[in-house]
Amino acid sequence: MVYKYRVTDGRAQEGHYGLTLAKMMHLPPNILERAGKVSQKLRSMVESWRHASKSSEIIQYRRRLAEISHRLVxxxxxxxxxEPNVIVxxxxxxxxxxxxxxxxxxxFASTP
Structure with missing residues (x-):
């Protein structure tokens, strides 16, 4: 038996390696179809979480700018x-x- 892959530390570079493995193992088509749907749903959830996270970062940034503006006003x-030295x-x-x-x-915005 010849292996095309080697186990190493880190994340897989390929997407859906689990589905690829399931196909290579010749799992029944109905299981592969269900796994594909679950994978798509998970991908959709991750994208919505990323979008919500980005929106939250923007809100936090704007809030901090508003606080700075309030202090300056x-x-x-x-x-x-x-006195001038107190102002400085x-x-x-x-x-x-x-x-x-x-x-x-x-x-925090640049931390994964």
Missing amino acids: HVSQNMAEL GVLREIQAKSVLDLMDQHH
Whole structure:
């Protein structure tokens, strides 16, 4: 017997390797048909989860931008009451927190 494949660490590069294996094992057509339908349903579910996840990332990003905007508006409304060095300090804090928040958002968005 000659094997075309070797077992290695990691994910399979081919899609539907289970269906391919089932066909090679000559399983009955009704089982192969049902397996194909289940596979299609799972693929559809994964795609909808990915879409929902991407929408959630966009919402989180926009929420963080709105929070930054709110902080800046608050500072601008109170500038007349603050010393220039206090304003600079507050703006630096807002900048530092905003950069960290957006970097954190980017990190989670790019994590598989």
